[in-house]
Amino acid sequence: MRMAELSAEAGVPVPTIKYYLREGLLPQGVRTSATQAHYGDSHIRRLRVIRALVDAGVSVAGARKVLATLDEPPDEVADLLGAAHAAVAPQGEDEIPLDDARRLAERLGFRPGGCETERIADVARALDALDRAGFVIPPDVMTAYLEGVKTIATAEIAGVPVDTPEEAVRYVVLGTALAEPLLLALRRMAEQIAAAERFPSGT
Amino acid sequence: MRMAELSAEAGVPVPTIKYYLREGLLPQGVRTSATQAHYGDSHIRRLRVIRALVDAGVSVAGARKVLATLDEPPDEVADLLGAAHAAVAPQGEDEIPLDDARRLAERLGFRPGGCETERIADVARALDALDRAGFVIPPDVMTAYLEGVKTIATAEIAGVPVDTPEEAVRYVVLGTALAEPLLLALRRMAEQIAAAERFPSGT
DNA sequence: TAATTTAGATAGTGGAACTATCTAATGATC
DNA sequence: GATCATTAGATAGTTCCACTATCTAAATTA
Known part of the structure; x- marks a missing residue:
């Protein structure tokens, strides 16, 4: 053609x-x-x-990285995931305290070596941004965040197809990037549904 | 000053x-x-x-809407949430099939009137994008997405402070926009932790 | 009095993601 | 085989966005 x-x-x-x-x-x-x-x-x-x-909001440079990972995937699943995440996650250079983020990682079942520092830094940056805005996430809500993402991530990883490597690569790499807008949209929808239940139309 | x-x-x-x-x-x-x-x-x-x-990735125009909502909040919580979501959600004009998204809404406990169509359209757009890329989310994973966002959204709505309206407004409006990067970062971290458990360093 | 600061207006910058134009070579068609 | 459309590759231009810079006249501060 x-x-x-x-x-x-x-x-x-x-x-x-x-x-x-x-x-x-x-x-x-x-x-x-x-x-x-x-x-x-x-x-x-x-x-x-x-x-x-x-x-989905990925930049052209980011898309190039995602596609490069698709074309020449690392052998280990951890590296594959790392490459997909690196292509999609916002990056920042500045030093930020990682302690709070590390604590959250532990609550998610983190064990040394079980997750690259760069992902912890992502979380730390997000926490820092919230903090700079003076916004505090209530402990119960944070607990729910951890539970929710754990449910999501566990199912995603359990869903990695192991039949053929190509399928696994495609699933991991594209799933990382393409599911983000869906998750955010589902969250918004779920919030409205939950709000309709708690505040039934009258404040 | x-x-x-x-x-x-x-x-x-x-x-x-x-x-x-x-x-x-x-x-x-x-x-x-x-x-x-x-x-x-x-x-x-x-x-x-x-x-x-x-x-957090909100455009200046979006931020203006968010702040306008903060300054002149609607009385009803549902409207408040709607305004916050409208300011943050990506918007598209084109017609897309809403059926699949509606089914997901029902699985989240949707009842007519419990959620604006615009949020269903958001989900529909995200599903459509996945579809156009030829990416299929396994049913089990989608189920986990629903469970995860339900956990998250329920806790968020339960956490809306009811003491003073100002607090509630700030919580809803800023929480909508500012928690997004945190949730995505937490998901990535949780994925790596789950992957380390399932694939212990050797494919 | 002289130096600094400011509001408000206007214009310029740099990056990102396209979009357009041009040339020479091909391929398709009459 | 002449003509017309199509293409690769190169280069340049466009649009939008989020700033960033400059300028003027007025006011403050030293």
Whole structure:
């Protein structure tokens, strides 16, 4: 298939496809001459994934990392997850206290070596931001956060398909990035439902 | 306090403060003459909240909505939550099928009137994005998502302080926006911990 | 009086994600 | 085989966003 058809199939403008090619998000097609190349179904699928990532709020640079991990996955699941997380998590350089975050990690069942420091730092940064805004999360709510994410994460990891490595990689890498908007949307929906129960329409 | 001091106290550059004033995120100070105004502690606190929102990934336009809700909150909790959600949720115009999202809402305990359609549409959009990427969430994992967000949302709503309306408003509005990065970071951490248990360092 | 500070207006910057144009070479069609 | 459309690759331009800088006239402070 040629560029025009790829564009039509995937619903992505030609200049944008060229941009993704330049940025290394989409592999080159098979060259048939100096000014022609042709593309296959894998390109269509890849384009759909790119759009999904970008729509999910992942930057083009982040999407490149995610896709690079998909293409050349590390062998160990922990490393795979680490790469997926590194591509998606916001990064900051500044030093922040990790103690509170570490305590939360322990409450989640953390054991030394069971989780990279960078993820603890993520949590620490989020806590720090809350703190700087003067916002305090009630202890009971924090406990529920831990319980909720534990439920979620345990099921996600239990759901990693072990039949073929490709499936596992796809599941872990894309699941990390693409499920985020869904989880946030589900939380908002659940909040409204819970609010309707507690405050039945009258304050 | 004058502009320079406000800037120093809040750690925000003067031009940025002026920008926030222009954009209506920060209320004007009390004018003492044609070229002077002075600011109070409320301005410092407000600036910290603005920075926290922006750091949390909320756009300046979104932050303006969040702050407007803080300043003039609706009376009903449901409306308050709705306004906070509307300010934070990604918005899309296109028509998408709501059926799957509605089914999830029902599994969360939805009852007609218990949740605005816009939140269901959010979920629907997230599901659609997953779908377009060809990514399928295993049923067990989706069940865990529902259970997890239900745990989280129930505790959050139960934690709404009812002593003073101001507290309730602050809790609902800021909690909606500021807890998002924390939840995502906690999920990533929990995933790594769960992965370390299931795949103990050797695929 | 002189130096500093400020409000308000206007304009400029840098990054991100596209989008457009151009050229030379191909491929498809008449 | 002439003509017209298409393409790769290069380069440049656009739009939006969140700032950041400059300027002026007035006011404050030293």
